[in-house]
Amino acid sequence: MKFEVKDGCFSYLKEDIVLNNVSLCVDEGQVISILGPNGGGKTTLLKCMLGFLKFASGTVLCDGKDQKEIKQNEFWQKVAYVPQARTQTFPYLVKETVLMGRSAYLNLFQMPSQKDQEIAEDAMKRAGILHLAEKSCAEISGGELQLVLIARALASRPEILVMDEPETGLDFKNQLLVLNLIQKLSKEEHLSVVFNTHYPEHALEVSDHTLMLMKNGGSIFGTTKEIMTEKNMQDAFGVKIKIIEEDVDGVKHASILPVSLVEDNER
Amino acid sequence: MKLDAKFKIWMIIGMVVLILTGLTALCLGQFNVPVDQVISILLGKGSTLKNAVTVIRQVRMPRILFSMLAGAGLAAAGAAFQSLFSNPLATPDTLGTANGASFGAALGILLGISYVGIQLSAMFFGILAVILVFVVTRTSNGQNKGSIVMVILAGLVISSLFSALVTLTKFVADPNNILPVITFWLMGSFSSISYKSLQMGTPLIIAGLIVLYLLRYRMNAMSLSSDEAKSLGVNLPLTRGLIIFSAAAITASVVAICGVIGWVGLLIPHIARMLFGNDNRRVIPASILFGAEFMLITDTIARCASNTEIPVSILTAIIGAPVFIILLRKTGGIRV
Numbered sequence: 001m002k003f004e005v006k007d008g009c010f011s012y013l014k015e016d017i018v019l020n021n022v023s024l025c026v027d028e029g030q031v032i033s034i035l036g037p038n039g040g041g042k043t044t045l046l047k048c049m050l051g052f053l054k055f056a057s058g059t060v061l062c063d064g065k066d067q068k069e070i071k072q073n074e075f076w077q078k079v080a081y082v083p084q085a086r087t088q089t090f091p092y093l094v095k096e097t098v099l100m101g102r103s104a105y106l107n108l109f110q111m112p113s114q115k116d117q118e119i120a121e122d123a124m125k126r127a128g129i130l131h132l133a134e135k136s137c138a139e140i141s142g143g144e145l146q147l148v149l150i151a152r153a154l155a156s157r158p159e160i161l162v163m164d165e166p167e168t169g170l171d172f173k174n175q176l177l178v179l180n181l182i183q184k185l186s187k188e189e190h191l192s193v194v195f196n197t198h199y200p201e202h203a204l205e206v207s208d209h210t211l212m213l214m215k216n217g218g219s220i221f222g223t224t225k226e227i228m229t230e231k232n233m234q235d236a237f238g239v240k241i242k243i244i245e246e247d248v249d250g251v252k253h254a255s256i257l258p259v260s261l262v263e264d265n266e267r
Numbered sequence: 268m269k270l271d272a273k274f275k276i277w278m279i280i281g282m283v284v285l286i287l288t289g290l291t292a293l294c295l296g297q298f299n300v301p302v303d304q305v306i307s308i309l310l311g312k313g314s315t316l317k318n319a320v321t322v323i324r325q326v327r328m329p330r331i332l333f334s335m336l337a338g339a340g341l342a343a344a345g346a347a348f349q350s351l352f353s354n355p356l357a358t359p360d361t362l363g364t365a366n367g368a369s370f371g372a373a374l375g376i377l378l379g380i381s382y383v384g385i386q387l388s389a390m391f392f393g394i395l396a397v398i399l400v401f402v403v404t405r406t407s408n409g410q411n412k413g414s415i416v417m418v419i420l421a422g423l424v425i426s427s428l429f430s431a432l433v434t435l436t437k438f439v440a441d442p443n444n445i446l447p448v449i450t451f452w453l454m455g456s457f458s459s460i461s462y463k464s465l466q467m468g469t470p471l472i473i474a475g476l477i478v479l480y481l482l483r484y485r486m487n488a489m490s491l492s493s494d495e496a497k498s499l500g501v502n503l504p505l506t507r508g509l510i511i512f513s514a515a516a517i518t519a520s521v522v523a524i525c526g527v528i529g530w531v532g533l534l535i536p537h538i539a540r541m542l543f544g545n546d547n548r549r550v551i552p553a554s555i556l557f558g559a560e561f562m563l564i565t566d567t568i569a570r571c572a573s574n575t576e577i578p579v580s581i582l583t584a585i586i587g588a589p590v591f592i593i594l595l596r597k598t599g600g601i602r603v
Contacts (some may be wrong), residue, residue, distance in 0.1 A: 052494045073500040080497035089353040090490050090545035093270075103488050104500025108509075109481040111548065134269070136544070143553075 001063055001078055001159040002027055003049075003192065008058035009217075010041070010048055018044050020217030021058070024209075026160060029190040031182060033203035033224065036213030037237050040061060042196040045213070049194070050081055076104040080153035082163040085145040087232055091138035094148050098124055098133075101155025120155045126189075127151035127181060143174025161185070163195040167202060175199075179206050200241075204228055204254045212236050238262050275551045277542065281556045285335075288560060292331050292567040297574075298322055318401045330460045330570075331563060334579075337457075337521045338531055338562025342554040343479045344514035345532025346539065350486040350547055351510050352415055359518040359532040361419065362511065363426035367396025368522035373436040373449050382459070386467060386523040392429070393519025397511065399425045415493070454578035455526035457566050468524040475517035476555065478509055483551040484508070484527045490545075512513065530583040531558055534591050541594050561587070 003026040010019040018041040026032050035040050047053040049060055051067060060067040062078065080101070092100075101123065104118040112120075124130045129147045132140055137148060146166055153161055166182070167175040183206050185191040197203055203210050203224060211229040213219050214236050220227055233241045233256075240259040245252055297357045300323060304314045308323045344359035352361065360366065368475050371392030375385030403421035433453070440446040490497045497503055521528065539553035565582045 047494070050494075050498065052497065072370075072497075072502065076498060076500035081494070083492070083495055083498075086492075088491070089355065090350070090540070092487065092545050096487065096544075100488050100499055103485075108485060108502070108506065111484050134466045141353070 001192065002061075003160050003194075004022060004061040004064075005045075005049055006059045006061065008045070008055045008060070010044060010053065010055055011217075012044075017217040019048070019055075019213075019219070022211070022217075022219045023058075024211045024221050026192045026194055026209075028159070028192055029186050030192050030209060031186045031207045032192075032194045032209045032211065033207035034194065034196045034211045034213070035200060035203055035228075035236070036219075038198075040213040040216065040236075042213060043164060043166070045211075046162060046194075046196060050079065050162060051075070064166055073104045078159045079156035080144075080156050080161050082149050082153045082166060084166075084168065085142055085149055088137055088179060091136045093133070094135050094137060094140065095120065095124070095133040096131065097137055097148055098151045098155050101152040104156050119157065120151075123151045123154035126154055126185075128177075134192075141174070143170045143177060146170065146174070146178055147181070150178070154185075158191070160192040160194065163193065165196045165198065168198055175202070182206050200228060200233060200256045201254060204256075216225050234262055269391075270544055270546075270549070274543050274553070278552065278556060281553075281560065285345040285560050286562055288567075289331055289335070292563055293323055293327050295494040295567060295571050296322070296327065297571075312496075318549040325462070329462050329465045329602070330457050330566070332565040333460045333465055333524065334457050334562045336469060336476075336523060337528065338535075338558040338560070340476055340517035341520055341528065341531040342539075342559070342561075342593040343476055343551055343559025344517045344533035346536035346547070347479050347482075347486060347510050347514050348532075348549050349536055349551075350490040351507065352419060353490045353492075354419075355537070356533070357419075359514055360426070360527075362400045362422040363396040363429055364393045364514060364515045365522050365527050366426045366429035366433065366521045368393030369453055369527055370432045370436065372452060372523065372526070373433050376449050376452065377436050377440050377445060379445075383463070383467065386464065388468065389523035390471075390519045393522055394515060396425050396429055397515040404424050411412035427568055441537065451578065452526045455528040455580035456569070456576060456578055457525050458570070460524065460574050464524050468520045470600045471516040471520040475513035475520075478513040479517075480551055480555070482509060482513075483547045487545075488549070490547075526580070528562075528580050528583060530580075530587045531562060537591065538594055 005022060005024050008019055008022040011017045022045060030117060034042050034045060039097060044053065048055050062070060067075065099112055099120040102112050102120060106112060121130065124133055127147045127150050129144065129151055132144060137145060167178045170178065179202055182193050182195065186193055207224045209222065210224040211219055211221045212227050212232060220232065230241050230243055238261065240262050242257040242259055244255045244257055246255065290302065294300050300316060300319050304316055304319055304475065306312050308320055314320050318493050336556060341359050348357040348359060348361050350354055368389040371389035372385050375388040400418065400421045403424065404417045437449055438444060440449055485501060486502045489506060495502060501579045533556045536550060536554045538557060539550045543549040543553055565586055566579050569577045569579045569582050
């Protein structure tokens with residue numbers, strides 16, 4: 001599925017523009033990262049893309065069709081949202097949580113069927129958490145809970161995953177688990193993934209295209225290579241940055257070194 | 268599968284126990300009727316005991332049926348509200364329904380209208396309270412418009428308003444004859460149930476119970492944040508509206524007929540959660556069954572323990588609190 005945002009504008013208060021003419025385009029199997037400083041509108045953009053908030057102007061298109069004209073449950077069968085892992089008020093079992101991903105296919109009074117259970121089980125397998133199925137979401141670690149939420153999203157058999165900072169608050173190993181899963185889903189299963197991140201390295205590591213949110217609601221979008229330059233990052237974050245590339249076992253990895261703060265008048 | 272199997276066994280045992288308790292409750296009272304006579308009366312063959320048929324059919328039967336229905340309804344409404352507000356402390360009267368209905372009844376008693384009139388007035392004000400909560404929530408501006416926090420806040424305000432109005436009616440009531448009636452009625456009692464009140468109260472309770480039972484799977488998604496629920500394809504306004512109006516209809520009907528009965532809506536759903544986990548496919552049916560059983564037992568004790576009726580609300584707390592504490596200790600809370 002082709003997912004597009006065209007000239008999206010948004011502000012909570014009239015004088016304070018959060019997003020100004022943001023555009024991005026996601027093709028099948030692509031990974032798109034969204035980078036930007038704290039309070040720069042990353043989460044707001046995701047919420048607008050998904051229709052939780054409404055763009056003041058601009059459109060969201062799925063395969064060229066305006067999102068507003070698509071029925072809610074049809075939209076949510078194609079697009080899945082992975083929120084940040086938070087503890088549930090009423091902890092459900094992992095398998096119950098993942099099964100909720102089937103809700104978009106059920107009508108108001110319908111119970112999930114055996115088929116739905118199987119699809120949920122398959123989603124747990126793909127996310128590598130089948131062994132946790134019988135555990136309570138209150139007993140597992142933050143990293144595992146994030147994978148559970150990804151499995152729940154996969155259970156709706158979507159064409160695109162939209163993730164809100166999926167690796168924030170996780171340790172190295174769990175971050176890699178999540179990133180590897182993102183890569184696997186896009187390369188092997190041709191799922192599109194859009195994710196917000198605080199870590200430029202992660203964007204460099206897994207994404208094809210990057211949207212960088214700049215000051216005053218502006219943004220730049222292009223291939224990750226084009227966008228993730230020392231100059232652009234300095235402009236967006238106000239930090240002098242050095243990109244260090246390193247070959248490990250024949251694979252190129254990049255590390256980003258924040259050198260110093262840049263005073264506003266130097267920018 | 269383990270929880271599912273445990274749930275099935277408990278439900279079957281629970282149903283058998285409920286039938287046996289119901290039968291026992293029919294036998295017990297100021298006038299004891301042996302069990303073989305009760306069965307013969309239930310089968311329509313009459314009884315050799317004088318007045319037994321009237322006592323069983325006209326007095327105990329409606330009372331037992333209604334207490335079970337009220338317990339089931341309040342417990343299901345409590346469970347539904349807990350999921351809807353994703354708040355373990357939510358109860359059937361969170362939105363001011365109970366206080367609204369209380370005011371309606373107190374006003375009816377004060378004005379000296381008929382028993383049926385009192386019930387209608389209670390139901391009217393109980394549902395009015397929910398409508399007011401909706402109006403307040405809708406008219407608020409800004410980002411919080413229609414949010415769950417706004418709904419709870421509005422419920423609190425409307426609830427306090429009606430609670431003040433109840434106090435006002437008590438204040439102006441004649442302390443010699445009207446005030447005691449209002450006070451006893453507010454304590455909650457099943458003593459004045461007849462087939463007539465059964466006919467009036469049950470349709471809304473049964474309708475509410477059916478809707479909540481059918482919506483039980485949707486309640487799982489509803490207990491998540493509203494963005495998550497929406498992203499699971501849930502129609503939020505419709506589902507919220509259905510749950511709130513069903514729970515409010517149940518609460519208003521129960522309060523209208525037998526006064527305020529606390530604790531059931533909080534205690535029973537949590538017992539269900541401790542035993543079977545938080546999946547509402549189990550919590551709702553278990554709450555309905557346990558709620559019916561719990562109310563039946565407390566009401567039977569209320570009318571048999573002493574020569575005068577004990578207000579059932581007092582007993583729900585006295586029996587409920589220790590049961591709850593024992594379960595809390597045994598299961599370590601709701602995190603199954």
